Each structure stands twice: as C-alpha cells, then as structure tokens.
Amino acid sequence: MTVVQNSERVLEPLWRIRLKLFARGFKKNWALFAESPIGLIGLGVIVFFGLIALAQPILVNTVWEPKVYDPINGFDIEIPYHPSPPSARHLLGTDVLGRDVLSQLMYSSRFEFALGLISAIVTVLIATTIGAVSAYFGGLVDTILMRLVDLVIMVPFLAVLIVMSALMGVGMIELALVIGILSGFGGTAIVIKSQALSVKVKPFVDVARVAGGGHAHIIFTHLVPNLMPISLLYMMFVVTGAIFSEAVLSFFGLTEIQMSWGLMINTTQVFGYLMRFDTWWLLFPASLSITFLCAAFYMVGRALDEVVNPRLRER
Amino acid sequence: MWKYIAKRLLQVLLTLLLFQIVTYLLMDAQPGDIADLLTLNPDIPPAQREILRRDLGLDRPPLERAVVYISNFYKGDLGVSFSQYPRPVLDIIMERLPRTLVLFLSATLVSFWAGFSSGKVLAWKRGGLIEYSSTLIGVFLYTVFTPWFALMMIWLFSIKLGWLPPGKFLDPLLWLDTPEHVNANFIFMRMVWSALIGSGMTIVGLVLSKFLPSSLRSASNWASVIVPFGLVFIFWGYFTGGLGSYAWDILSHLVLPVLTVTLIGYGGTMLLTRTSMLETLREDYIMTAKAKGLPEKVIRDKHAARNALLPVWTGLVFAIGGSLSGGIITETVFSWPGIGLTLLQAATIEDIPLAMGALTVTGVLTLISHLVADVGYAFLDPRIRYH
Numbered sequence A: 001m002t003v004v005q006n007s008e009r010v011l012e013p014l015w016r017i018r019l020k021l022f023a024r025g026f027k028k029n030w031a032l033f034a035e036s037p038i039g040l041i042g043l044g045v046i047v048f049f050g051l052i053a054l055a056q057p058i059l060v061n062t063v064w065e066p067k068v069y070d071p072i073n074g075f076d077i078e079i080p081y082h083p084s085p086p087s088a089r090h091l092l093g094t095d096v097l098g099r100d101v102l103s104q105l106m107y108s109s110r111f112e113f114a115l116g117l118i119s120a121i122v123t124v125l126i127a128t129t130i131g132a133v134s135a136y137f138g139g140l141v142d143t144i145l146m147r148l149v150d151l152v153i154m155v156p157f158l159a160v161l162i163v164m165s166a167l168m169g170v171g172m173i174e175l176a177l178v179i180g181i182l183s184g185f186g187g188t189a190i191v192i193k194s195q196a197l198s199v200k201v202k203p204f205v206d207v208a209r210v211a212g213g214g215h216a217h218i219i220f221t222h223l224v225p226n227l228m229p230i231s232l233l234y235m236m237f238v239v240t241g242a243i244f245s246e247a248v249l250s251f252f253g254l255t256e257i258q259m260s261w262g263l264m265i266n267t268t269q270v271f272g273y274l275m276r277f278d279t280w281w282l283l284f285p286a287s288l289s290i291t292f293l294c295a296a297f298y299m300v301g302r303a304l305d306e307v308v309n310p311r312l313r314e315r
Numbered sequence B: 001m002w003k004y005i006a007k008r009l010l011q012v013l014l015t016l017l018l019f020q021i022v023t024y025l026l027m028d029a030q031p032g033d034i035a036d037l038l039t040l041n042p043d044i045p046p047a048q049r050e051i052l053r054r055d056l057g058l059d060r061p062p063l064e065r066a067v068v069y070i071s072n073f074y075k076g077d078l079g080v081s082f083s084q085y086p087r088p089v090l091d092i093i094m095e096r097l098p099r100t101l102v103l104f105l106s107a108t109l110v111s112f113w114a115g116f117s118s119g120k121v122l123a124w125k126r127g128g129l130i131e132y133s134s135t136l137i138g139v140f141l142y143t144v145f146t147p148w149f150a151l152m153m154i155w156l157f158s159i160k161l162g163w164l165p166p167g168k169f170l171d172p173l174l175w176l177d178t179p180e181h182v183n184a185n186f187i188f189m190r191m192v193w194s195a196l197i198g199s200g201m202t203i204v205g206l207v208l209s210k211f212l213p214s215s216l217r218s219a220s221n222w223a224s225v226i227v228p229f230g231l232v233f234i235f236w237g238y239f240t241g242g243l244g245s246y247a248w249d250i251l252s253h254l255v256l257p258v259l260t261v262t263l264i265g266y267g268g269t270m271l272l273t274r275t276s277m278l279e280t281l282r283e284d285y286i287m288t289a290k291a292k293g294l295p296e297k298v299i300r301d302k303h304a305a306r307n308a309l310l311p312v313w314t315g316l317v318f319a320i321g322g323s324l325s326g327g328i329i330t331e332t333v334f335s336w337p338g339i340g341l342t343l344l345q346a347a348t349i350e351d352i353p354l355a356m357g358a359l360t361v362t363g364v365l366t367l368i369s370h371l372v373a374d375v376g377y378a379f380l381d382p383r384i385r386y387h
Helices: A016-035 A037-061 A101-138 A139-154 A159-167 A174-183 A187-200 A203-212 A216-250 A261-270 A277-282 A283-309 B004-029 B034-038 B046-055 B060-072 B089-124 B129-143 B146-160 B183-210 B214-239 B244-280 B286-289 B296-333 B339-348 B351-380
Strands: none
Touching: A016 A037, A016 A283, A016 B004, A016 B244, A037 A101, A037 B129, A101 A139, A101 A174, A101 A187, A101 A216, A101 A261, A101 A283, A139 A187, A139 B351, A159 A174, A159 A216, A159 B296, A159 B339, A159 B351, A174 A187, A174 A216, A174 B060, A203 A216, A216 A261, A216 A283, A216 B146, A261 A277, A261 A283, A277 A283, A277 B339, A283 B129, A283 B146, B004 B060, B004 B351, B034 B046, B060 B351, B089 B129, B089 B183, B089 B244, B089 B296, B089 B339, B129 B244, B146 B244, B146 B296, B183 B214, B183 B244, B214 B244, B244 B296, B286 B296, B296 B339, B296 B351, B339 B351
C-alpha cells in the first residue's frame, strides 16, 4: 500500500483513509435512509425472506426428512389425503402432489433472489456502460446507442417474454438474462445517461483528462463510480420487475423452472384449486410472498431515491 | 412541430419493421410447429403431415417466410389463422381490439384522474400516518401479484357478494334467442359509440361550464356528467327494442376487469404524482406564491400540480403501452377475449399468423402511445420545443 511520507510524521495508509471515508459516507446515508419507515419496512421484509431462503437447506438436512420435505420430489405417505390443511407436521399444509408448502416457499425464495440479483446486475452493467459511454463520447455514438434504447423501450416487454417462453421454454438463468438485457437497454440507460451528463462536466473529469487519462480510464474510474448510487437505486426496481415477470410467466406455465412461487400457483390452478378458498394455503402463501418481496424491493428503492435525490427529502 | 411528428412517424415505422423481423424469426426458432399439433392423431400418416406443412407454407426457409409475411402485412393482408382456419387474422383482431381498447383506455383514464388528484393532496400534506398508510397501499397496489389480486376481486365481488359475473365477455345463456343480425360485436360497437357520444357531451358540458359564474359551476359540472350518461342509459333501455338487456349483460361483465385494472394503475399513478409534486414544491416560485399569500388550494392545484403533471403524463402513456402487454394477465384471469388473451392462446398453440398479428397490434399501440407522449410534452410544457 502507498504510504504518504510527510516531513514530520507518517500518515495513515491510503486504504484506511478510503475505508474511513466510506464508513462515514455509509453512516450519513444510513441515517438518511433510516429516516423513512417505508425503506426500513422494505429492508426488514427482504432480510426476512433472505433468512428463509438460507434456512431451507439447513432445515432439510436436520429437522426435516428429505424424502418428505423435498420441495420438488417430496411426498408425505403418512397423510392419507392431499392437499392437507396446515398441521404441526406441515406448518402450511401440503400441496396437491403431497409436497410441503412451507418447504417449497422457502426453497423458491432462494431462486427469486438469484433471479432478481442476476437480472439486476446484468441491467446495471449494461445500462451504466451505455449511459457512461454515450454521455462521455456524445455525437454519433450517443445517437446510435440512444436510438437503440428507444427501440427497446418501445417493445412490449411482457408480451415478448410470453411469446418467447411459450415457444422455447426458458429456464431461470435465461429468463434472468433476458429480463436484465431488455431492461438494461431500456429506460434505466436513459436515466443513468442523464446522470452521467452532469458528472461529465465536473472539474475532476477535466483534471483527469489533462493528467493524461485515457477514455476507458476516465469512464471506468471517474464516471462510473459516481453513477453507482443511481444504479443501485434502479437495481431495486429491476429486481421488482424481474420477480414479477418470472411469477407471471410461471403462473401461465410457460417457464421450465422446477419450483418457484409462480409455479406453485400454476400447480394450484392446473389441479383446479384456484378459486377454492377452503384450500387457501395453496394460493395465499405464494401470492403474498411474490407481492411482499416485490413491494419490499420497491420500497427500498424509493427510500434510496430519497437518499440519492435531495429534492425529495423532507428537510 | 409537424416536421418533428413526421420524423417520429418514420422512426416508428422503422422500429415496427425491425420489431416484426425480430419477433417473426424468434417465433420461427421454436421447435415443432402447428402441423404437429393438428396431426396428433396417430391414424394420420406422416405423408399427410408433410402435405399439411407444405400447404401452410411451413416448409419454406424462415427468412423467406418472414419477408413474405412482412410484405403482405404492409399490403394489409395479415394472413389466415392456423388454429381458427380459415378465418383471416385481421377479422379476429378487428373483433378483439375494441374490447381491449375499451377495457384499458377507460381503466387508465379513471386511474390516472384518481391517482393524480389524490397524489397531489398527499404530497401537500406530508408526514404523519396518512402519508405512510397511503404510500403502503399505493406500493401494494403497484407491486401486487396481478393474477392473485384479480382472483381476490372475483372472489369478493362475484362469489362473496354476488354482484358481478366472475369473468368472460357475456353470459351465453342469455344470448340464446337473439335476433338474426344481433351478435356480441354488433351490440358492443354500438355501446362503444354511445359511450363515446356521451363522453363527448360531457366534455362539451365541462368546457361550457367554465364560462358560467362560479356559483353555478359545480352544479353544471355534475349535470354535464350525469345528463349525457342518463340519456345513454335511457336510449339503451327504451329505444333499442329490447337490446338493452344484452348491452347490460356486456356492461356487467366489463365492470370487474375495469375496476381491477383501475386499482392496479391507481397505485402507480398516485406514487408517481406524489414524487413529482414533492420535487415541484421545492421550487422557488412555490415559495413566492406562499409569500404572496395565495390560498393553499390555488398554489397546490394551479402552481404546483400543473408542473408536476409532466412526469405523470409520461407515466400515463407508458402505462397505456404497458397495460396492453400487461393486459395479458388481466384478460387471462377474467377470460376477457381481447388482444392479450388472443396472443397468449395463439403463442401456446404455435399459431404463428395470429400470434404475430396480436403482437404487432400490441407493438403498434405501444409505439403510438410513445409518439403521443412526446407530442403531448410540447403542449404540457411550453419550454419544450421540437425542431
């Protein structure tokens, strides 16, 4: 690490200063974030689902017998009639095929997180690159990239996804990549570009150029880090969209995902239990999980919006 | 301005062309085709399947078919549906498009109006329990899993309360002994026209009542809403020779989907208006208006809300485009025979011409709504000029 030698004393190493700055910034932003209960509620829900997702594999290997509680292949022989209502053995009952609903719910939440994360990262990678590059270079590059973005925005998103998955049968990874790419080339890129335009005219960019920094250097070490807050914000909204789209596609039975919240509802529908409210545990847990997790990411996004955008704050 | 619109129209056409090429090739990349589905019966010899495939033109290379399809499309020929042979695709789309448009335009307009008026009040009264609870409700409506929400609406209004029918476009038992020339579309198109005439009269009435003295204005506003629609109802009830009951049947099936889509759209518009209002309220001219001692309602509605409308307008137009594709969900759950349901059904049975037709119509509507958005900016914000 670089040690800055002063005439009198040895200063702190650079990484520690950076860490301190980061911690200070984090503390300040956390205070702003914590001001709004909306964001805290959202964060709480996300943490809850995260714990659930982590707990499932542990539970299956310790308390739950894998043969009975496996979310995809499990079957409880000791119960004569499936779907069975919630009991001490199955806290949320069993589904039509004799599988434990709670275990399915917990198992699926892991995949929802993975799906959301992959598509959000893909989106942000694409959108940040497009935004930064087109703001930095301007001119022809900007025109081409922005027309491309216009084109993607105009495409009816869900309709294309439905047609695509109806015809080809997509898995989780493909779905996450498609959602990520479509939303990365979409509206997110425009928002990030407008932010990049305001960063580009800051003096430190000029200084970097005068100091001999190349284009790639300026874009990736000076522009992109300043776009990160707004990228993070839009990641949240992408996660909401990704989870929702997956749930809808699985609900229509169009994906090749083995287990997800949408698929749980699809199974319920296929076996004709959809409009029966005496078997509520087949419909409500999965639907509410989708709703709550989508809402949680959206609420965190809104709270982050108030941190990033000072004009929205109360004071 | 006109030059700009012409330029945008050209861009729209180009986008549409690209969209069609990509989606056609995408659809073609699927394994299997409708010939496999139509000849599932093991008694049909394989040779027959090949003949069928040749007759449907499925043995040609994909690129050639795409070119043929797209060039026919611009001549106004959308082909013949494979699954509803020999019905032309254009015929099916013309039957179903009005149903989708009515459902989503009415729902979007109502949710926009309600969301905008409540969002601006919420931003004005910041803090406290009302704000948090309404934000939570808004977020819930915005992110709720649409199929589940629609099911809950069906459960509440048609199973528990029994007020409205649970789905579909009409009740077939009621339509058994209709006169020869009467079918669902015959009634529905006349309903659309009467509703349009009624709304036109309402708008004229609302505009005219602006010229009245303020004491009469509220009464005349209400009158211009109630009188035209009262006239429409009287017309259907007494002057159509008993066709009113059929119209009533369709109308009662329309209410629940419209209500569902309205509620879902309401959440988004309300949240968006609130954010946009909060940003506007920071502006200096709001401070000036307060300092001048203008009444709060004037500042809120005349000074802030009009400027806060701009992003919400974007949201509205995107919502029309989005709800057309998102409408697949609502239409499926309510079995509402619109474009979305047609698209889903056609795509699952690999009826390429019908699926392409439905997808293209959705695309065209989305493109038009984006165009309308951009042109609308110029009217809403005089600072924006297109060259």
